[in-house]
Amino acid sequence: MKVLIVDDNVAVQGILRDILEEEGHDIHVASSVDEAVSDLEGSHPDIVMLDTWVGDEDGMRLISRAHEVDEDMVLNVILIKSASEQVPKDNPYIKGYLDKPFMTADVLTVLRETRDRIEDAHPVSVSKKRRGPLLRKRKVERIPVPSTNIMDETVRFGTSYVMFEAAPDAVYRFAGLFNPTAYDVLIITSDKVKAVRQRFESERIEVVSMTATHKAGAMDILNLGSLVALVRGFVSGHDRPVVVIDNFSTLVEANGLNKVLVMLHELTGDRTRETTFVASVDPSILTDKDRNIILHEMKQFNFRK
DSSP states (O other): OEEEEEOSOHHHHHHHHHHHHHTTOEEEEESSHHHHHHHHHHHOOSEEEEESEETTEETTHHHHHHHHHOTTOOOOEEEEEETTSOOOTTOTTEEEEEEESOOHHHHHHHHHHHHHHHHHHSOOOTTSSSOSGGGOOOOOOOBOOOSSOOOSSSOOTTOOEEEEOSSSSHHHHHHTTSOTTTSEEEEEESSOHHHHHTTBSOSOOEEEEEESSOOTTOEETTOHHHHHHHHHHHHHTOSSEEEEETTHHHHHHHHOHHHHHHHHHHHHTOOSSOOEEEEEEOGGGOOHHHHHHHHHHSEEOOOOO
């Protein structure tokens, strides 16, 4: 299933993501109600796992906000709550709940029960290979290998770029501008490595995942020093390195904006080897001052319409 996790706690995000991805589910994460509304419009998840409080905002606001955008939007919500909180009895969009603290078995049980409850309400033919729209997988359009090497007035190797977007999308298209036979591309992601690789036709792009849990093969999102060391090692070991951070916002949520801006300055200010850095940043987490600091280090890029 496609599951959207709406929680501002990076540790909870990481734990739920790891549990559900191990079961083969397609996971999206939102750290604010605004980000969740944007994701709902674009990805149409089967289930939304929603914390009762997201930042300083009542999580239940997501339901009304979503229906302001699309009054017919289908929502199947699993409420993440403390044991002392009550589940609203009169809200038809809440299909289940998960009490904190929780164990892996609790997560899988409530997800299975919620799925069964939804399917019972919308029965489909069992002869179908996949049981109706609930389990339909979104088709991801793959980014082709460019036929020429990028080097024009719009994008220049050696310049660093930022894209202000609520969820990573344009940043992947930007990475796809660099022919991997001529450039060495590293994508640092808060998503699943396989999900990012599936976006590209080329198999030569390197992908490293960040997580709040100690998952084998993944970077610790809370250890910015290790992340800097990883990037510097990649840059020093390649002739034409391009480094992409596909969701700068998750680093900010885990470590705080000031620490991440210092890290960004360290990376973009290192001129030992010509490098292009590019990052996707949710503009809603930035003040005008924060935005200007980033634009001092990186050039804003927008695809021409």
